[in-house]
Amino acid sequence: GDNLLNKGIGHFVEQFASDKPAAQILLAHVPDPQMFGVAELCDGRVVRLVEKPKEPRSDLALVGVYMFGPEIFTSVRRIQPSWRSELEITDAIQDLIDRGLEVRPHIVDGWWKDTGKLEDILEANRLILDTMERRVEGNVDAASRIEGKVVVEPGAFIETSVVRGPAIIGARARISHSYIGPFTSIMNDVQIRDAEVEHSIVLEGAEIRDLASRVEDSLIGRNVRIYRVPVKPSAYRFMLGDNSEVGIRW
Known part of the structure; x- marks a missing residue:
């Protein structure tokens, strides 16, 4: 149910x-x-x-x-x-x-909680994470910081990253050059590199990498891949009347 x-x-x-x-x-x-x-x-x-x-x-x-x-x-x-x-x-x-x-x-x-909607699932996740005690059994390198109530399951690897609890990092997950914010559940075998994730649930086998903006208030399914693609060169084409003024945001 x-x-x-x-x-x-x-x-x-x-x-x-x-x-x-x-x-x-x-x-x-x-x-x-x-x-x-x-x-x-x-x-x-x-x-x-x-x-x-x-x-x-x-x-x-x-x-x-x-x-x-x-x-x-x-x-x-x-x-x-x-x-x-x-x-x-x-x-x-x-x-x-x-x-x-x-x-x-x-x-x-x-x-x-009736978890029929996204906000209900995230709220249930928040309630559960808030009851956990800190436990770090995975590998955390010296360049990383684990703050607050964080569970790092066996086989997980965290490098050059910040994990701020309450949060859980599942078994065999790999967090690299990233920020994991409060009320985030990272499930088993997830890979996150050069990204920020907060107040979200990332299910098994998903991958998030190379993002310029933070992922928040999200539910990411199993084996989903989210990544940045190269920006295609852009061109502007105008037909402007006399005495026009155009401002272009970079």
Whole structure:
């Protein structure tokens, strides 16, 4: 899925397997419940689910993590497609409730992120990096500086560069004559040379080199190559009237 929870879901899964309710859903208090599926509770039980209500009666949003018993299959067969021509998970859960079956809520303790958009992914990356402790197991030459909470994984090599944490440099990554700024995750086997990267995620096997401007607020996919190409000679062609004045920026 595209949800990230600070404390994971292991405890919730164990509790669901032990108690065996018809369903178990995770909820979180949000400031803008009209943007989410919302749960209404009564005496600790879920009594109603509403998808993106215009006037929410609760600020408890569905986090997007659900656990179901076999009863859910009957509910799926009973519901009808929505206006989107899809079988909605909230409708199936509501059917469990309407049949008197237990839908157990758990309110998430700690942060959670719906990482469906770039800014959400970067924010999740920031939250995770902020929890790390400094650990340097790769090779860092004497001309480089490692500042703050930085993880350098085994096999990574950093030369003539600055890495300012929180940041992580993955295994076998190579950083040369570059600047890696805060809240940046460099994954395994990435190569960065003569470039600056900040507040970004660079996935496995990517290469960034010879850039005149900083890469920031970015998500770079696996095996992507970003590099500077030689500037082609340019020519100007004019048809100017009398007494014209033209300023050209270099």
